[in-house]
Amino acid sequence: xxxxxxxxxxxxxxxxxxxxxxxxxxxxxxxxxxxxxxxxxxxxxxxxxxxxxxxxxxxxxxxxxxxxxxxxxxxxxxxxxxxxxxxxxxxxxxxxxxxxxxxxxxxxxxxxxxxxxxxxxxxxxxxxxxxxxxxxxxxxxxxxxxxxxxxxxxxxxxxxxxxxxxxxxxxxxxxxxxxxxxxxxxxxxxxxxxxxxxxxxxxxxxxxxxxxxxxxxxxxxxxxxxxxxxxxxxxxxxxxxxxxxxxxxxxxxxxxxxxxxxxxxxxx
Amino acid sequence: xxxxxxxxxxxxxxxxxxxxxxxxxxxxxxxxxxxxxxxxxxxxxxxxxxxxxxxxxxxxxxxxxxxxxxxxxxxxxxxxxxxxxxxxxxxxxxxxxxxxxxxxxxxxxxxxxxxxxxxxxxxxxxxxxxxxxxxxxxxxxxxxxxxxxxxxxxxxxxxxxxxxxxxxxxxxxxxxxxxxxxxxxxxxxxxxxxxxxxxxxxxxxxxxxxxxxxxxxxxxxxxxxxxxxxxxxxxxxxxxxxxxxxxxxxxxxxxxxxxxxxxxxxxxxxxxxxxxxxxxxxxxxxxxxxxxxxxxxxxxxxxxxxxxxxxxxxxxxxxxxxxxxxxxxxxxxxxxxxxxxxxxxxxxxxxxxxxxxxxxxxxxxxxxxxxxxxxxxxxxxxxxxxxxxxxxxxxxxxxxxxxxxxxxxxxxxxxxxxxxxxxxxxxxxxxxxxxxxxxxxxx
Numbered sequence: 001x002x003x004x005x006x007x008x009x010x011x012x013x014x015x016x017x018x019x020x021x022x023x024x025x026x027x028x029x030x031x032x033x034x035x036x037x038x039x040x041x042x043x044x045x046x047x048x049x050x051x052x053x054x055x056x057x058x059x060x061x062x063x064x065x066x067x068x069x070x071x072x073x074x075x076x077x078x079x080x081x082x083x084x085x086x087x088x089x090x091x092x093x094x095x096x097x098x099x100x101x102x103x104x105x106x107x108x109x110x111x112x113x114x115x116x117x118x119x120x121x122x123x124x125x126x127x128x129x130x131x132x133x134x135x136x137x138x139x140x141x142x143x144x145x146x147x148x149x150x151x152x153x154x155x156x157x158x159x160x161x162x163x164x165x166x167x168x169x170x171x172x173x174x175x176x177x178x179x180x181x182x183x184x185x186x187x188x189x190x191x192x193x194x195x196x197x198x199x200x201x202x203x204x205x206x207x208x209x210x211x212x213x214x215x216x217x218x219x220x221x222x223x224x225x226x227x228x229x230x231x232x233x234x235x236x237x238x239x240x241x242x243x244x245x246x247x248x249x250x251x252x253x254x255x256x257x258x259x260x261x262x263x264x265x266x267x268x
Numbered sequence: 269x270x271x272x273x274x275x276x277x278x279x280x281x282x283x284x285x286x287x288x289x290x291x292x293x294x295x296x297x298x299x300x301x302x303x304x305x306x307x308x309x310x311x312x313x314x315x316x317x318x319x320x321x322x323x324x325x326x327x328x329x330x331x332x333x334x335x336x337x338x339x340x341x342x343x344x345x346x347x348x349x350x351x352x353x354x355x356x357x358x359x360x361x362x363x364x365x366x367x368x369x370x371x372x373x374x375x376x377x378x379x380x381x382x383x384x385x386x387x388x389x390x391x392x393x394x395x396x397x398x399x400x401x402x403x404x405x406x407x408x409x410x411x412x413x414x415x416x417x418x419x420x421x422x423x424x425x426x427x428x429x430x431x432x433x434x435x436x437x438x439x440x441x442x443x444x445x446x447x448x449x450x451x452x453x454x455x456x457x458x459x460x461x462x463x464x465x466x467x468x469x470x471x472x473x474x475x476x477x478x479x480x481x482x483x484x485x486x487x488x489x490x491x492x493x494x495x496x497x498x499x500x501x502x503x504x505x506x507x508x509x510x511x512x513x514x515x516x517x518x519x520x521x522x523x524x525x526x527x528x529x530x531x532x533x534x535x536x537x538x539x540x541x542x543x544x545x546x547x548x549x550x551x552x553x554x555x556x557x558x559x560x561x562x563x564x565x566x567x568x569x570x571x572x573x574x575x576x577x578x579x580x581x582x583x584x585x586x587x588x589x590x591x592x593x594x595x596x597x598x599x600x601x602x603x604x605x606x607x608x609x610x611x612x613x614x615x616x617x618x619x620x621x622x623x624x625x626x627x628x629x630x631x632x633x634x635x636x637x638x639x640x641x642x643x644x645x646x647x648x649x650x651x652x653x654x655x656x657x658x659x660x661x662x663x664x665x666x667x668x669x670x671x672x673x674x675x676x677x678x679x680x681x682x683x684x685x686x687x688x689x690x691x692x693x694x695x696x697x698x699x700x701x702x703x704x705x706x707x708x709x710x711x
Contacts, residue, residue: 063443081445089443096437100302101493110433114444119426146491162440 014077016041016170016201017062022071024054024061031057033225035071041170042199044192044215046206046232049222050245055205056092058222059172062203063089075170085114088168090159092175098148104158105143108133111165126165133161138187153184160191171195173204177211189215212236278512282402285410286508286527288417289469289478292462294504295424297483298497299455302435307362308350308456310476311369313463315346317376317472320397321383332409336416336464339397343460346372373472400471400524402512413465420458420465431455432493469508470524478504481531488542507531561664562603564633565593567612568663570622571630575688580627583616631691637663638684638691639674645685646678 015038022035031054039045047055060066062073064080075083088111108130109122116122122130134140137157142150150158156176163171176188192202192215203220206212212219212232219236221227221244228235228244273280300306316339323338324330346368353364380394396404424431433441434451442448459479466475482503486496511527518526541548569592574580590600604620607613612626622630641659644650650658666674675681683689 060439065439065442084443084445087443089440091437091439091443095439097302100436101487101491101496102432102436103491107436110437110440113429113433113446116429118430121429 013041015039015074016043016076017203018074018077019058019062020072020074022058022061022073023069024057024066025069026057026066030224032061032222035222035226037220037226037229039201039203039220039229040218041076041201042196043201043218044196045201045203045218045220046212046216047203047220047222048206048209048212048244049227053223053244055222056174058220059089059174059203059205062172063087085166086169088163088166088171090163090171090173090176093152093156093159093178095174098150098155100147102147103143104134104139104145104147104150104154104161105130107147107158108161108165111162114166129167130161130165133164134158136164137161137191151181153180156180156184157187160188164191168200170201170203173202175205175207177206177208209241276513276517278402278516279405281407281410282405282512283509285405285413286402286469286512287505288410288413289466290482290504290506290508291501292417292420293466293475293478294482294486294500295421295497296455296459296462297479297481297504298486298493298500299431299435300459301480301483301487302493303455306476306480307365308347309459309463309479311350311365311372312343312346312456312460313467313472313475314369314376315372316340316343316460316464316467317397318342318372318379319345319376320394320467321376321379324394325379325383332412332468336412339464339467340460342372342376343464344457347456347460376472396471397467398471398473399522400467400469400474400527402469402515402523402527405468409468416461417465420461423454423458427451427454469512470527471522474524474528477528477531478508481528481535482507485531485535485538488538488545503531503534507534557664559603559606562599563607563612564664565660566600566603566607567622567626567630567633568637569593570613570626571634571691574622574627574630580630581622581624583619583621585617585619587618589619628693632693633663635691635693636666636671638688639671639678639681640666641684641686642678642681642690643674 017037017039019035019037022032023030024032031052035058047058049055057066061068062075062080064073064084073080075087105127109126111133112122112126112129116126131140131143134143137160139154139157139161142154142158147155147158156179160173160176163173177185180188192204195202196217204216206216213236216232218230219232220229221235221240223244228240277283278286297306297309300309319338319340319342320335321338322342323334326338327334350364350368353359353368354361357364359367380398383394430441430446430451433444433446434448434455438448441451463475463479466478470478482500483496485503486499489499490496507530508527510530512523514530515521515523515526538546540546543549566589569589570584571580573584573588574582586600604613607626608615608620611623612629613620613622637659640662641656644654644658681690
């Protein structure tokens, strides 16, 4: 990557996230192919690409939630296992059952489970922290509300509050702006800037191309393979967007699917 | 047994064993229900049957521990087979569950039938495992079940926080470094143990009901997982005890079906009447909504009538009002009684008229309706003949904040797409035009 090469001498800090030669496949469907990217610390980073480009999978691969076919991931130049507690994951809001019998405060408390470790229950200190996180997201009054009674935007804020309770260095968000109201969107943008000002890194899967330059500093353009990655002003241009959203990757994905089908013994 | 022990009450050893069964099944069931894994328990129970037969055949003993170990062995084998089928073949999970269940059950029945035909095994009571028979539970059983049940409950208590997280948001759980697969295996293993415990009481076929019935019933009454588990345990224990008492006092009633019927009654009652989630409350809310809609529609009719007459509290004869919507008299009269009781209307001659408060309310309804019509026509480009019906449904559901937002969004419009004036509310900050809509002449 040209951009990471120029960044490296300037900043002493290692990349917040470095992904090298990463390939991931679900059954026969390749979702990421030979991806190399080094994301700088302290930036707001958008992952952009069409549906099925592997954006969510890249987040999951970074977090070790999906098996890697090849390649490796390093966090702050260390192995994932050593840095896991510095990562906070915000899954897609629609990935969980909001009819689960629990309250908003309880969900936020889950953010403290990683630090608590096995067998220990959250105590007053954790509860205070969770309340502060809800407050920061502007929904302290909803703490005791059952989660199915929250609006979509409020549910997203609960998820963000849970991530805040993790007190992480790097936040990995899967479509934080999907299906939220205008007020929540503003709250989230404000939160992103606060996190950056504290020197934290945010990596977010993002769908709205129009708001990329306004909300983010850095962008990863993805479509099965890495198209481009770097500061928004350098790589977020028509040419790169065209090759991200254009149809010319069809052959690559078809060839990859054919290869995987053979390797897994599904066709003769 | 003490001489004072009532005859209708099962032996204390049986009550203890059943309490253990009820509590373990119900608490495991909470996670099974929330993780949508209810049928896993059913399959594991059926998979236990061949193990019971084999254990008896190999050792020729009926020691509860040996039979239990046999049951557990094939139960775990069934679980492993399920896991393998799911990951190595393209069989979908429901098909794998059905296959493992029926195959193991078939093998189990073959083995048990053969054993029963051997003369020395005729008293073995192995068939009790199919439908359950609590009457034969001894202190030996009770002690063994108490021990194993405690192991299950202690494991659940220790990993409660992790199991809860795994059930709610498995991907997030894994992102924290929680060993998801091992935790899932632990829950499956505990379920095997829990199911084995209930085999003697309710039998292979009905075990699943004791697993999910109390948990599903408890879910209806609470929005807290911890309360749900407590309630489920209470339901589980009470249905096993009541079922056992029933089985003890009535002739030829096997314990398993009796327990399951009690648990099912609890579940049905919970589904019907639990506050908030119960169907009865759902019905009441729907009925209230229908009544509100009927009342608002009549208010809107009065409003249009007032527009035509140039008098917002103009009386309207009952026949004309009924005509407006092709309404019959009884429902109309009920709606009007409702409006009169709320002080929004009063009778006038052979019909009714709105009070001042009623006219204000009618203006509010009409305002939502016409703003929504305008919004649909302008923003969604819907043809005019489409917007009235949509607005008719939406006007009853729009909260006042959204109406205010619509008004601002549309630039405080004065007329709807049909050219009718949009009423303004008395409290609105536009004093010069405030009365325009409500006193405006018919269009």
